[in-house]
Amino acid sequence: MFASKRLGKELSKLQQNLPPGITLVEAENFSEWTMDIRVVDENPLYAGEIYRLKFSFSTSYPIEPPEVVFTQDDAHPIPWHPHIYSNGIICLDLLDRQGWSPVHNVESICISLQSMLTSNTKKERPPGDEDFVRYNKQRPRDISFVFHDNQV
Amino acid sequence: MDSDDDFNSSQMSDEDIMGDQDSDVSVEDGLPPAQSMDQDDVGFESQDKDIMPSKHAFDVDFTVYSPQQIQAYQDKQIEDVSSILGQPPEATAILLRHLRWNKERLIDQYMEKTEDILESAGLGETAQTHPPRLEKVAGFVCDICCEDDANQDTFAMKCEHRFCVDCYKQYLSTKIKDEGEAARIRCPGDGCNRVVDSKSLDLLVGEDIKDRYQVLLTRTYVDDKENLRWCPAPNCIYALQCGVKDKDLLQIVPTVHCECGHDFCFGCSLNDHQPAPCALVKKWLKKCEDDSETANWISANTKECPKCNSTIEKNGGCNHMTCRKCRNEFCWMCMGVWSEHGTSWYNCNRFEEKSGTEARDAQAKSRQSLERYLHYYNRYANHEQSAKLDKDIYLKTEKKMTALQTTTGMSWIEVQFLDAASQALQQCRQTLKWTYAFAYYLARNNATEIFEDNQKDLEMAVENLSEMFEKPIDQLQGLKVEMLDKTAYCTKRRIILLDDTAENLKSGNWEFNVSLS
Numbered sequence: 001m002f003a004s005k006r007l008g009k010e011l012s013k014l015q016q017n018l019p020p021g022i023t024l025v026e027a028e029n030f031s032e033w034t035m036d037i038r039v040v041d042e043n044p045l046y047a048g049e050i051y052r053l054k055f056s057f058s059t060s061y062p063i064e065p066p067e068v069v070f071t072q073d074d075a076h077p078i079p080w081h082p083h084i085y086s087n088g089i090i091c092l093d094l095l096d097r098q099g100w101s102p103v104h105n106v107e108s109i110c111i112s113l114q115s116m117l118t119s120n121t122k123k124e125r126p127p128g129d130e131d132f133v134r135y136n137k138q139r140p141r142d143i144s145f146v147f148h149d150n151q152v
Numbered sequence: 153m154d155s156d157d158d159f160n161s162s163q164m165s166d167e168d169i170m171g172d173q174d175s176d177v178s179v180e181d182g183l184p185p186a187q188s189m190d191q192d193d194v195g196f197e198s199q200d201k202d203i204m205p206s207k208h209a210f211d212v213d214f215t216v217y218s219p220q221q222i223q224a225y226q227d228k229q230i231e232d233v234s235s236i237l238g239q240p241p242e243a244t245a246i247l248l249r250h251l252r253w254n255k256e257r258l259i260d261q262y263m264e265k266t267e268d269i270l271e272s273a274g275l276g277e278t279a280q281t282h283p284p285r286l287e288k289v290a291g292f293v294c295d296i297c298c299e300d301d302a303n304q305d306t307f308a309m310k311c312e313h314r315f316c317v318d319c320y321k322q323y324l325s326t327k328i329k330d331e332g333e334a335a336r337i338r339c340p341g342d343g344c345n346r347v348v349d350s351k352s353l354d355l356l357v358g359e360d361i362k363d364r365y366q367v368l369l370t371r372t373y374v375d376d377k378e379n380l381r382w383c384p385a386p387n388c389i390y391a392l393q394c395g396v397k398d399k400d401l402l403q404i405v406p407t408v409h410c411e412c413g414h415d416f417c418f419g420c421s422l423n424d425h426q427p428a429p430c431a432l433v434k435k436w437l438k439k440c441e442d443d444s445e446t447a448n449w450i451s452a453n454t455k456e457c458p459k460c461n462s463t464i465e466k467n468g469g470c471n472h473m474t475c476r477k478c479r480n481e482f483c484w485m486c487m488g489v490w491s492e493h494g495t496s497w498y499n500c501n502r503f504e505e506k507s508g509t510e511a512r513d514a515q516a517k518s519r520q521s522l523e524r525y526l527h528y529y530n531r532y533a534n535h536e537q538s539a540k541l542d543k544d545i546y547l548k549t550e551k552k553m554t555a556l557q558t559t560t561g562m563s564w565i566e567v568q569f570l571d572a573a574s575q576a577l578q579q580c581r582q583t584l585k586w587t588y589a590f591a592y593y594l595a596r597n598n599a600t601e602i603f604e605d606n607q608k609d610l611e612m613a614v615e616n617l618s619e620m621f622e623k624p625i626d627q628l629q630g631l632k633v634e635m636l637d638k639t640a641y642c643t644k645r646r647i648i649l650l651d652d653t654a655e656n657l658k659s660g661n662w663e664f665n666v667s668l669s
Contacts, residue, residue, distance in 0.1 A: 002297070002322060009298035062296055063319075063326045097331065101342040102296040102315075102323060 003061040004030040010105050022110045025052070032056050036076070037110050039117050045080055046117055052076040053113070055106060065100035067139065068109060079117055082124045087133045091126060092116065208647060210426055210654035214394040214408040214418065217380075222370050222391060229255065237262055242349035247273050249335045249369075252376045274338065274347030276310055284309065284352040286317060294319055296340065309352055313341030317356065324353060325361050334368035384421045385414035394418040401430045402668050403658050415579075424582055427653030428590040431668040436589040440529060450522070458487050458510075487512050528592035535585035538618065539578055545621045546574040552625040560629065569632055573617060573639045580614045580646050587649070595663040599656050606649040613642045 007030045014024050025034040033055040039046040056067040070078045070088035078084065083091040093099030094112055126132070217225075226245075233255055234244040250273035251258045261269045270276060286305040293300040296319035308314035315323075323340045327333045339346040353365060374380045374391045378398075383390045388410060396406040396418055405426045406418040415424035417433075425433045454465045457473075459480035464473065471484040481490035553567040587607045594600055617638040620631055628635075656662050 005299075006297050060322075060326055060330075063323050101344075102319065102340045103313075103342045 002063075003057055003059050006062055007057060010107070014107065019107070019111060021114055022107070030057060033106065034071075035106065035110055037114055039114060041118055043118055043120070045120065045123055049079070050076060051079050053110070055109075062102040062105065065095050065097065065104075066106070066109070068095055068113075080123045080125070081117060081120050082122050082126055083116070084126070085129050085132055086125055087136075089132075089136070208651050208654070209658065210405065210407065210650040212394055212396055212404065212406040212408065212418070214392050214406075216383075216411045217391050217393060218411075219367070219370050219389055219391070222373060222380075223366065226370070226373055229253070233258065240351070242351040243275055246275060246335075246347050246349055249372065249376075250274070253373065271345075274336065274345050276346055284349075284355055286355065289314065292316075296323070307352070307356060309339055309346050309348065311339050311341065311344050311346040313339050313344055313346075315340060320356050324348065324357050328357075328361050328365050328368065332368060334365050335372045381418055381421065383410040383412060383414055384416055385410065385412050388412040388414060392418065403429075403660070405429055405654065405657070415582075424579075425586045425589075426583055426650050427657070428586045428593075429657065429668065432590060432593050432664070432666075433586070435666060436592065439525075440532075455484070455487065456519075458482055458489075525592065528588045532585050532588040535581045535588070539581035539585070542574065542577045542581065542618055542621060546570065546577075549621065549625065549628070553628075562629065566632075569636050569639070570628070573621070573635050576639045576642050577614060577617055577621075580610060580642050583646050583650065584611060584614060587653075590653070593664045593666050595665045597661075597663050599661045602652060603649075603656075606645070606652055610642070610645040610649050613638065613645045617642050 011027055014027075018024065021038045021040040023036045025036050027033040035053045035055065036050050037053060038050045052071045052073070054069050054071050058064050058066075068090060070076075070084065070090065072078050072088060078086055078088050085091070090113070092112070094104065094109065230241050230245045230248060233248060234241045236259060237244060237247070239247065247258055247262070247269065248255070250269075251261070258269075284307070286307055288303060289306055290302055292302070292304075292306055292314065294304075294306070294314075294316035296315050299316055299318075305317040306314050307317055307320050320340070324337065327337045335347075337348045338344060339348065350365075354362065357365075371382075374382055379395055380391050380393050382388075383392060390411050392408050392410060394406055394408055396404060398419070400406075401419045405428070407415055407424045407426050408418045409415050416422065417425055417430060419430040420433065422430075422433060428436070450463060454463045456463055457475040457478060457480055459482075460475060460478040462475060462477045464475065466473070466484055472481065472490055473484050474481050482488060483490055549570055553562075553570060557564065557567060584607070587603075587610075591600075591604070591607070594603070617635070620628075620635055620638065623631065653662075
């Protein structure tokens with residue numbers, strides 16, 4: 001009830017206007033939404049590509065952060081970034097309990113991710129990506145990331 | 153559970169020193185002399201007894217506190233510091249927690265750079281005096297729920313990040329109930345580091361959450377202090393204070409005794425493991441976890457190749473063995489080289505031959521270390537098992553004693569000797585168990601002989617007492633005096649053993665065959 005009221009308001013706002021590079025793909029219910037983002041400037045790493053994001057909301061959203069991952073299909077790759085694992089899991093303090101603030105919303109998360117990509121120059125995966133992708137069975141919200149790098 | 157183990161009795165003084173990090177409680181002084189059973193001792197050789205100091209070498213000073221006492225003590229500290237700093241108590245609490253209750257450091261830092269410390273503790277500019285309150289603000293839209301009802305109550309701390317009361321409540325209860333956060337709950341505003349103080353919290357949440365908040369704060373307080381530790385017994389509410397520091401743990405085994413009756417080591421929170429120091433206990437438990445079962449099986453079922461020492465299991469077939477690794481051919485029975493077997497193949501009767509003897513010697517050596525370990529492990533495990541059995545027997549006896557009380561007219565107090573005996577047995581077996589782990593790591597020197605004698609004496613005393621528990625119930629009544637004597641003797645032997653080991657540990661007389669650090 002808490003989450004749906006807020007998500008309802010967010011949705012009506014998203015349907016009215018959105019910042020450049022962000023599109024609402026699907027929001028049929030108040031538990032899972034799909035958004036597309038692309039990088040608006042000329043960063044060659046991401047030029048011409050569109051990335052798909054899956055948002056999952058718990059009933060305590062926005063007190064608790066949503067779970068946000070990149071999803072992959074033929075038209076939507078996983079962007080290269082030293083904080084994005086090749087299975088789409090994102091290591092960003094904003095999405096962690098410690099860094100999350102209930103004031104954030106779907107739009108502000110999309111903007112943060114856009115700018116995270118825009119400022120990146122490295123075509124890299126996080127260290128230990130292969131092992132993480134192979135062995136991780138946890139959901140993103142249960143992983144305790146160590147945010148050691150505040151540069152990118 | 154037991155009031156009888158006088159040598160562990162705690163000194164319950166309420167004027168406390170628990171907050172004073174600097175008061176270095178020495179492990180030498182403290183406890184009042186234990187009125188032990190020295191006096192009614194059943195006359196055995198005077199070993200050390202006459203020159204023994206009134207306090208035992210293995211005793212450490214400690215105090216037991218209830219959560220209420222801990223909270224009261226926190227409140228008192230907050231009040232004291234609050235008046236010095238001129239900050240309201242709820243802000244002072246945040247400052248104290250920020251500096252892990254180091255008053256002196258807080259006051260120094262506060263005097264030097266007030267702004268900085270307020271900022272890093274999550275308080276922002278100097279606290280204004282008007283108390284936190286709920287407000288209705290015209291034209292307000294809550295950033296969390298997007299509600300814009302002009303009539304809703306809103307709240308903001310001094311950072312002026314304003315949200316509706318419902319959202320603030322929801323936020324706080326999620327933090328406290330689900331995340332177990334208390335000391336550092338920040339303002340819900342993005343990037344705001346302001347910490348929610350207890351006064352604001354009181355205004356916003358219900359009693360159950362307030363209680364939980366206090367419990368969490370007290371927990372943080374105990375966790376923050378090096379000289380405080382929760383009793384690890386299930387459902388126990390007490391915390392204990394002891395001045396023994398981590399660096400002392402190679403010289404002392406700080407066993408403390410909680411109000412709930414649980415004896416544990418202040419250094420590592422494990423059950424009482426005297427006389428073995430924490431570092432050995434850790435090594436031993438690790439070793440047992442890794443080795444014991446496997447080692448047992450290896451010992452029983454395998455031999456090593458006399459040439460390359462590979463471990464071989466013979467799971468069928470004849471005595472003619474060919475090592476898969478080094479292709480050495482040997483006889484499983486005598487371990488001698490197979491080619492020397494001549495014509496007596498498959499029927500080994502050549503035990504005295506040289507090559508066989510040598511091979512067996514080498515094998516014996518490699519087995520020796522395993523056997524040595526198993527020797528100590530079996531005795532360790534045996535005492536653990538026996539302690540359980542003793543307890544079972546006692547529980548059965550207890551039932552019968554209740555019956556006996558009604559038939560023979562013995563009073564409840566008259567059957568308490570069984571309880572005392574059982575407690576003593578448990579405690580002595582616990583000690584004995586750890587003497588074997590201790591002995592496993594002990595390198596032989598002058599002191600070890602006395603230790604082994606003490607161990608033997610205690611073991612005999614314990615087995616004697618344990619045996620009496622197995623006597624039929626109708627005989628127990630007549631054995632009361634003897635049983636009391638034996639109980640006292642066991643306790644006495646335990647004290648002697650622990651005194652000797654603790655004394656030597658303190659003065660560094662033990663040599664270990666492993667490094668403790």
